[in-house]
Amino acid sequence: MVEPQETQQANMPAQYVFSGICFLILWVLFQNVPTTKVFYFMNRASEYGDSGYLLAAAVVLVMVNATRAISLYLGWFLIGEGTSEYFQERSFYSWLIPLIAIPMSYFLLSYIGGGIGPHFGIPAFLSVTSVLILHYMTREVSGWFNKAVALALFIFSFQWFDIMPFLTLYGAGWGELSLSLKGLAILMEREMVLNISGFTLFCSLFLGGVITSELLVAYSFQLKQMVLLRENEKNLALLREENIRSRGAVELQQLVHDLKRPLTTITGLTDVLLSLNEPKHMVKHTSVIAKAAGNMNDMVSEILHAHARRKISISELVNYTLNQISPFDWKENVMISADQEVLKTEISINLVRLSRALVNLLDNANRAVSTMKDPKIEMDICVESRYISIIVADNGSGFGSEGYSEKGSGWNSTGIGLGFVKTVMEDHNGEMSISDTVDGGARVIMSFPR
Numbered sequence: 001m002v003e004p005q006e007t008q009q010a011n012m013p014a015q016y017v018f019s020g021i022c023f024l025i026l027w028v029l030f031q032n033v034p035t036t037k038v039f040y041f042m043n044r045a046s047e048y049g050d051s052g053y054l055l056a057a058a059v060v061l062v063m064v065n066a067t068r069a070i071s072l073y074l075g076w077f078l079i080g081e082g083t084s085e086y087f088q089e090r091s092f093y094s095w096l097i098p099l100i101a102i103p104m105s106y107f108l109l110s111y112i113g114g115g116i117g118p119h120f121g122i123p124a125f126l127s128v129t130s131v132l133i134l135h136y137m138t139r140e141v142s143g144w145f146n147k148a149v150a151l152a153l154f155i156f157s158f159q160w161f162d163i164m165p166f167l168t169l170y171g172a173g174w175g176e177l178s179l180s181l182k183g184l185a186i187l188m189e190r191e192m193v194l195n196i197s198g199f200t201l202f203c204s205l206f207l208g209g210v211i212t213s214e215l216l217v218a219y220s221f222q223l224k225q226m227v228l229l230r231e232n233e234k235n236l237a238l239l240r241e242e243n244i245r246s247r248g249a250v251e252l253q254q255l256v257h258d259l260k261r262p263l264t265t266i267t268g269l270t271d272v273l274l275s276l277n278e279p280k281h282m283v284k285h286t287s288v289i290a291k292a293a294g295n296m297n298d299m300v301s302e303i304l305h306a307h308a309r310r311k312i313s314i315s316e317l318v319n320y321t322l323n324q325i326s327p328f329d330w331k332e333n334v335m336i337s338a339d340q341e342v343l344k345t346e347i348s349i350n351l352v353r354l355s356r357a358l359v360n361l362l363d364n365a366n367r368a369v370s371t372m373k374d375p376k377i378e379m380d381i382c383v384e385s386r387y388i389s390i391i392v393a394d395n396g397s398g399f400g401s402e403g404y405s406e407k408g409s410g411w412n413s414t415g416i417g418l419g420f421v422k423t424v425m426e427d428h429n430g431e432m433s434i435s436d437t438v439d440g441g442a443r444v445i446m447s448f449p450r
Helices: 005-030 036-048 051-086 093-112 122-137 144-163 165-170 176-187 191-275 279-304 314-325 329-333 340-344 351-369 416-427
Strands: 310-313 334-337 346-349 377-383 387-394 431-436 442-449
Touching (some): 036 176, 051 144, 144 176, 176 191, 279 351, 314 329, 314 346, 329 334, 329 351, 351 377, 351 416, 351 442
Antiparallel strands (some): 431 442
16 A cells, blocks of 8 residues: 555655664674775785785775765765754755764764774765765755765765875875875885776766766656646646536536426416316316426436336337437437337336436447548347347447546547446446447447346
8 A cells, every 4th residue: 555645755754864873873883894804905915016905905995984984974964864854944954964973973983992093084075075965966856765876976986085195195095094005005116006096986986976966866857747747637637527527517408408398398388278268178288288297207306316217118218319319410320220119118217317328329429420421320229038238339430449448438528428328227237338340330238127
């Protein structure tokens, strides 16, 4: 289960601080990492005069120093980021905490003593500076791991300054091990080996840090773009819902129009009754009024109650449906296929809702064939022993491989028509199925019990 975005954002400060504390614990533990391999390779280089052993000692020393430095810098960097996230009104904590805490950690470790103490020199100063620069560059980057990778590359690159003899005068590599290694290189007249190797590795790692930072910034920009696209999708969804509501308003207007016809009959015949005195005319028109009023009552009941039923013939259902599409010019494209015996079959249905479902199917079919030279819409009715099937087919482009979805069925349709048909069939204990015809058109089958 995915956590809500608000919950994830609320957990971010705690994740940053916890990760920072873990790195600081590692930094303390790494102080006990032995440096015997450095002395071993230095002794070998002094004994054999081999530059390879000298370079191996430099690599081991840089790896040990980088392991300690990366854990220290990342620890305070992440704590600063987490604190600024928690106190959002005090965002300066993100750079102030590492700026103060990192040098203090060096001085504290030197004060406590115990073995060879670290030196806060040029590489350490550059590393702190890189922390501040990286904080500014990646302020829009989410996730501590991404920032940690870029920062680790920068810190690792600056550690190579410690083993370059020509940088000693500028404050780089004043630690005891670094000075011993560079002193040996000078005695062996191999200082250029360390200078060239160290500078090459520094450039490679520093360039990797820059590229990684740029990639992170570009990635965060793409994430922003994705968020904007998601917002646009939400806006489109709102517009689609508004379109659906508009379609619903049209449906309601057509239903009101259906109710208006019997009401007009009632009103007109009532006026006639008021102007006539003969009882026989009164009886005749009164019966028509009663029938019209009964039809209107049935329609209202079926609109309000989806499970309301009336018993009518299939012929009445067909005529009622065709009467609703009579105002449209495409009604001529609709062909009815049913035997006379089938048309006489009586069924118990919700006439208003079922006829609206058929109108929706015919309207969708008309949308599908609107660009065809020879548009055809067929409504075929079959009666079996227990079920009735009403098939609406057209010679349009069909549903395609994706078929029907809630987002629409194609042909500039929102999908509400087929959704309504499906609901009506469920109300009638039936089902709706869709498919493409052999010729490529669309076919929708409504099947429900008699």
